[in-house]
Amino acid sequence: MRRSANKTLIGAFVAGGIVLACVAVILLGGGSFAGTKPTALAYFDDSVSGLDIGAPVKFRGVTIGKVAQVLLRTAEQAAADYSVPVVMEFAPDLLTRRGLDQALLDQTGLRGSIEKGLRAKLQQQSVITGVLYVELDYFPDTPARLHDTKGVNAEIPTLPSNLGALTKAVSQTLDQLSRVDFVAITRKVDAILGRIDQGAAQIEFGRINGNLVKASDNIARLTGDPAVTKAVEDFSAAMRSVDALVKRLNARVDPVAEDIQAMAGAGRKALENLNTTAENLRGLTKPGSSMRRDLDQALADVAEAAQAIRSLADFIERNPETIIQGRRKSAPAPLELKPATAEEASR
Secondary structure (H helix, E strand, C coil): CCCCCCHHHHHHHHHHHHHHHHHHHHHHCCCHHHCCCCEEEEEECCCCCCCCCCCEEEECCEEEEEEEEECCCCCCCCCCCCCEEEEEEECHHHHHHHCCHHHHCCHHHHHHHHHHCEEEEEEECCCCCCCEEEEEEECCCCCCCCCCCCCCCCECCECCCHHHHHHHHHHHHHHHHHCCCHHHHHHHHHHHHHHHHHHHHHCCHHHHHHHHHHHHHHHHHHHHCHHHHHHHHHHHHHHHHHHHHHHHHHHHHHHHHHHHHHHHHHHHHHHHHHHHHHHHHHHHCCCCCHHHHHHHHHHHHHHHHHHHHHHHHHHHHHCCCHHHHCCCCCCCCCCCCCCCCHHHHHC
């Protein structure tokens, strides 16, 4: 006998499922029914392959929103700007719980955060799948390039991703390697190896080995020769004698060096005194000095006296009787005195 279905129980299950579905939508949607959510644009120069709509937007690893749109370009972009604009949608309740509401929701706070170094980067969620997400973080002292110069939409500057930088470096390396002529390098290496082989074939290793053996035998005989041993001993004794002589010379040279230094000091003082005397003489004989004037006057007086004596001697020679009779009144006028020359004055 078939039992009838309990309609009340079925209705309760259906109602519970609807309630659970609504709660799940609200929780998973991050409050999408609460109203319009704040958004911001980020222009990426890297490839956005792997960045899907709904990909998380994280701040230092903490989810604060999601990717709402991936566009080709916006009306505010320049004609030569080929960056890919990505619209990020933030959950206000998540921002409030993380303390980022003022930094991202408010325009003034967003500008301040950008000045402090807030930047957006593309990061990989999985290396295997290549799925990307947007990472927000502070990178001070990095350039802030804005694509929307009019400021119509809120924009967060971007930085190249680690994967993009690696890809660019690998591309540049491959481009440089593609320019290398490996064929020419291989040919040069082959030619060098060929010349090495030819040179090695011309070397007489047997003869060289024999010469080395003979040289070794000669060295052994030379080192075992008593005459060589005695010569080495004599040389050692001579070196010891030279060492002793040098030590004795050092012991005797030091006192002599002190005497020489004392003599040099005395000579230096004598030269200083001689310089002082020369300066004094130079000052005495300097034209215009008082001593020079006095000396010139004395020489002039001596010259005049010598001239007078010479005139008197001439007069007595012509009139010797004047020594007995004296000078007569009718005697002629005295001779005119002439200045004596320097030569006469010296006589």
